[in-house]
Amino acid sequence: MIKYREIASYIRDKIISGDWYYGMRIPTQRQLANQFEVNRVTIIKSIEILEAEGFVFTKMGSGTYVNDYLDEDFISNKWSEMMDWSLSLRSQYTVQLINKLEADNSYIHISKGELGIDLIPHLELKNAMTNVSKYIGELSFGYNNGYGYIKLRELIANRLSSEGINVTSDNVLITSGALHAIQLLVTGFLSRNTLIFSNTPSYIDSTHVFDYSNMKKVKIPYNNFTEFYSIVNHYPGIKEKAIYVDPTFNNPTGSSLSIKEKESIMTCSKLHNIPIIEDDIYRDIWIDSKPECPIKALDTNGNVIHISSFSKSIAPAIRIGWVIASEKIIEQLADIRMQIDYGSSILSQMVVYELLKNGDYDNHTNRLRKILKDKRDYMLNILDKEFSTLAQWNVPEGGFFIWLTLEKDINIKRLFSELINKEKILLNPGFIYGSEDNTVRLSYAFESKENINYSLKKIKQYVMKS
DSSP, X not given: OOOHHHHHHHHHHHHHTTSSOTTOBOOOHHHHHHHHTOOHHHHHHHHHHHHHHTSEEEETTTEEEEOOTTOGGXXXXXXXXXXXXXXXXXXXXHHHHHHHHTTOTTSEETTOOSXXXXXXXXXXXXXXXXXXHHHGGGSOOXXXXXXXXXXXXXXXXXXXXXXXXXXXXXXXXEESSXXXXXXXXHHHTSOXXXXXXXXXXXXXXXXXXXXXXXXXXXXXXXXXGGGHHHHHTTOTTOOOEEEEEOOSSOTTTOOOOOHHHHHHHHHHHHHHTOOEEEEOTTTTOBSSSOOOOOGGGGOSSSOEXXXXXXXXXXXXGGOXXXXXXXXXXXXXXXXXXXXXXXXXXXXXXXXXXXXXXXXXXXXXXXXHHHHHHHHHHHHHHHHHHHSTTTEEEOOOSBSSEEXXXXXXXXXXXXXXXXXXIIIOEEOEEGGGGTOOSXXXXXXXXXXXXXXXXXXXXXXXXXXXXX
């Protein structure tokens, strides 16, 4: 017999997934009772749970409606009940909440995956915009061809030669960021029944971009890619396969694949003719030493689709990324692109082109690496002093993140909730990235040193209490 908690979970799922939206009247108690073959008392108990959590509200004589379930006043109530939810629902709700609160400047964003306002190249952007204004009248402001600004495509192709990737502008498609590139691949390149081999932990698990139709994912631990070939061989009967990997300064762990691991992936790809989606958006943000060559540089058969973006190195609002692939794939993606949105902003593309052409981008990234090194080392010093007996962590050689693994008896969900409710500190728990350990993502890229110090000491305070 279905119990009231299971009915409550069903309703939560409908709300969180967006099937039932804010302000919508949900089915009546009688309809729900008939649907689940229970009495109305059971339905009433389910509704009471959801009202306490803030997912629904009831109007006397009118019915029960979907509430603004991301409202902060209900977070603590939700989290006490969420201990029993499935991981996928818990992750989806948590990501939605983080996305909402990330836009609120009253919080300290100790996990945020973007540059702080003081690290964005304001002067360089202004100069680039001034340069664009000098010839803006020569350009067409009609819909583009879906491929992107030709001068930017040519310049990206030229720059990639220094990474061992030898392509022309015909192999380059401009996108609105890396995630948009992956969405285009899912829509226009991958089969609906594709089996995706993907590294974990990964930010891709927080996006659900591969949760499309009958696609299935096989997760490969990031530190276990040397065993990639044997893992793939466990699925010989499935023809449609693809590999997703972010090989450089992985989000969220900050780790990178070795050249041996990249070669292993490439060898497997060639033997089984499996395409590789290489998401390499943090490559330019190295700190200690320039990273080893991309997987695409090892590609002799055209199996690797290389993706990157300027969102992390310049600013998220720029919304310019790119795809490198065979001419056939680029043509196919451009066609899909024209059916969806007619291309990325020509103005943003021109601004990025100016930044690259006049050397301001390289000057900016050189300066950025020095600042990020200083902030990374500052955060590591605090961790050494405050967390040496409470957690373990990596030392990233680039990117934005330090991956903190806390002791097993610490409740991450409660820590997340209490920091939001009591301290207005937003922390990204590891489970939204597919981690099954007691992990959190820390970022040294966004907040000031003062806020980093304050946040880490507050986190320690709550960790010690749990």
